[in-house]
Amino acid sequence: xxxxxxxxxxxxxxxxxxxxxxxxxxxxxxxxxxxxxxxxxxxxxxxxxxxxxxxxxxxxxxxxxxxxxxxxxxxxxxxxxxxxxxxxxxxxxxxxxxxxxxxxxxxxxxxxxxxxxxxxxxxxxxxxxxxxxxxxxxxxxxxxxxxxxxxxxxxxxxxxxxxxxxxxxxxxxxxxxxxxxxxxxxxxxxxxxxxxxxxxxxxxxxxxxxxxxxxxxxxxxx
Amino acid sequence: xxxxxxxxxxxxxxxxxxxxxxxxxxxxxxxxxxxxxxxxxxxxxxxxxxxxxxxxxxxxxxxxxxxxxxxxxxxxxxxxxxxxxxxxxxxxxxxxxxxxxxxxxxxxxxxxxxxxxxxxxxxxxxxxxxxxxxxxxxxxxxxxxxxxxxxxxxxxxxxxxxxxxxxxxxxxxxxxxxxxxxxxxxxxxxxxxxxxxxxxxxxxxxxxxxxxxxxxxxxxxxxxxxxxxxxxxxxxxxxxxxxxxxxxxxxxxxxxxxxxxxxxxxxxxxxxxxxxxx
Numbered sequence: 001x002x003x004x005x006x007x008x009x010x011x012x013x014x015x016x017x018x019x020x021x022x023x024x025x026x027x028x029x030x031x032x033x034x035x036x037x038x039x040x041x042x043x044x045x046x047x048x049x050x051x052x053x054x055x056x057x058x059x060x061x062x063x064x065x066x067x068x069x070x071x072x073x074x075x076x077x078x079x080x081x082x083x084x085x086x087x088x089x090x091x092x093x094x095x096x097x098x099x100x101x102x103x104x105x106x107x108x109x110x111x112x113x114x115x116x117x118x119x120x121x122x123x124x125x126x127x128x129x130x131x132x133x134x135x136x137x138x139x140x141x142x143x144x145x146x147x148x149x150x151x152x153x154x155x156x157x158x159x160x161x162x163x164x165x166x167x168x169x170x171x172x173x174x175x176x177x178x179x180x181x182x183x184x185x186x187x188x189x190x191x192x193x194x195x196x197x198x199x200x201x202x203x204x205x206x207x208x209x210x211x212x213x214x215x216x217x218x219x220x221x222x
Numbered sequence: 223x224x225x226x227x228x229x230x231x232x233x234x235x236x237x238x239x240x241x242x243x244x245x246x247x248x249x250x251x252x253x254x255x256x257x258x259x260x261x262x263x264x265x266x267x268x269x270x271x272x273x274x275x276x277x278x279x280x281x282x283x284x285x286x287x288x289x290x291x292x293x294x295x296x297x298x299x300x301x302x303x304x305x306x307x308x309x310x311x312x313x314x315x316x317x318x319x320x321x322x323x324x325x326x327x328x329x330x331x332x333x334x335x336x337x338x339x340x341x342x343x344x345x346x347x348x349x350x351x352x353x354x355x356x357x358x359x360x361x362x363x364x365x366x367x368x369x370x371x372x373x374x375x376x377x378x379x380x381x382x383x384x385x386x387x388x389x390x391x392x393x394x395x396x397x398x399x400x401x402x403x404x405x406x407x408x409x410x411x412x413x414x415x416x417x418x419x420x421x422x423x424x425x426x427x428x429x430x431x432x433x434x435x436x437x438x439x440x441x442x443x444x445x446x447x448x449x450x451x452x453x454x455x456x457x458x459x460x461x462x463x464x465x466x467x468x469x470x471x472x473x474x475x476x477x478x479x480x481x482x483x484x485x486x487x488x489x490x491x492x493x494x495x496x497x498x499x500x
Contacts, residue, residue, distance in 0.1 A: 004440040
């Protein structure tokens with residue numbers, strides 16, 4: 001039967017979806033600002049981080065209030081717990097996007113070290129992983145969430161390749177060191193965003209099935 | 223625990239507690255004001271100088287272990303304790319700004335303004351229809367059109383109409399426990415009271431009937447000022463806007479419900495709401 005407090009959970013769910021959409025937008029804009037050397041866009045990404053911070057606090061407050069007053073059990077309890085964890089991951093995604101935007105501002109002042117190909121490709125993969133993890137939240141599609149967890153390795157591989165490539169740049173031409181280090185950190189940030197997407201995917205499997213798949217190698221390797 | 227070990231509690235009032243957390247329900251004006259109210263059964267002092275304001279059109283829950291005085295206080299609000307021998311009180315209770323102990327006030331008229339629902343449903347041995355209109359008949363109001371309207375409005379208000387509209391003239395004893403309790407709520411609101419007092423209205427009901435009555439409380443507060451006594455902590459958390467915790471006849475803590483259950487100021491309140499004593 002419907003209860004008068006059902007609307008509170010709907011608000012909670014829609015806040016989490018809004019937070020996911022906002023985090024995805026931040027990552028896309030940060031990488032776009034880097035590739036296009038768009039300082040204005042980078043500044044907007046940095047300023048918009050507050051939106052994610054505020055949503056994280058709102059979601060936490062809603063979750064604590066709901067647990068406190070409504071005594072949720074079973075699926076409702078998992079939803080509230082998972083929502084708090086996922087919102088924490090999304091807030092960290094926002095922090096990484098802000099970090100990328102800050103580095104994009106510094107890099108925009110210098111000529112590009114190399115054409116940006118791998119970083120946008122890697123960022124697209126991370127954004128797609130976030131998108132699929134959110135889809136799992138909306139539709140309960142755990143197969144999609146499992147696929148997200150497996151794709152994390154691909155992002156790790158590109159990150160390692162970039163690391164080697166940028167290291168050789170620095171060895172050969174010390175004048176590239178400061179730019180190469182910025183790019184290494186950006187690569188690491190994108191790799192972290194994919195890790196957060198993986199966490200969210202794992203949380204969504206827990207939400208849908210009540211099964212904890214963290215640190216389970218058989219899940220990661222398929 | 224003896225009274226001597228109780229921390230001296232300054233009696234919280236609405237004004238003291240309205241700086242509650244963000245997201246607390248907006249504070250409605252006080253409809254019932256309890257002012258330094260003490261109550262005695264013979265020589266036994268059972269309520270000790272209680273002061274609290276109960277806001278209109280909100281739900282206020284009284285919680286506390288058995289014998290803490292919450293039902294006694296509830297029954298004082300419509301002067302039902304007048305029927306007990308050897309009682310006396312100090313202090314005052316105001317409803318909508320007027321003392322209920324004003325010598326000019328008619329107790330019967332007061333009780334008409336205050337509906338009451340008890341722990342056990344107590345339908346009269348009459349039809350569903352006659353149960354609802356009983357108070358109107360007593361008052362000499364017998365017009366069929368008016369009574370029909372009151373029955374429909376009250377039963378709809380108590381979320382019972384759809385279940386009984388085809389058997390209004392059958393005995394009320396044929397209803398289920400949950401339906402009987404909702405019939406008693408319909409009877410309590412038939413005469414359009416201003417206040418609804420509920421003394422553990424769900425303690426004899428199953429979870430589904432309880433959920434229905436809780437939904438009903440949530441609806442009824444749009445129209446009435448509601449005071450509910452309950453032993454069910456989760457129910458107090460779900461249905462009330464403000465919660466008062468009583469212990470040994472004293473008001474220990476009174477605040478918006480979210481604060482009482484999330485961050486109570488008093489250690490005894492916390493121990494009670496988390497099931498560690500009482």
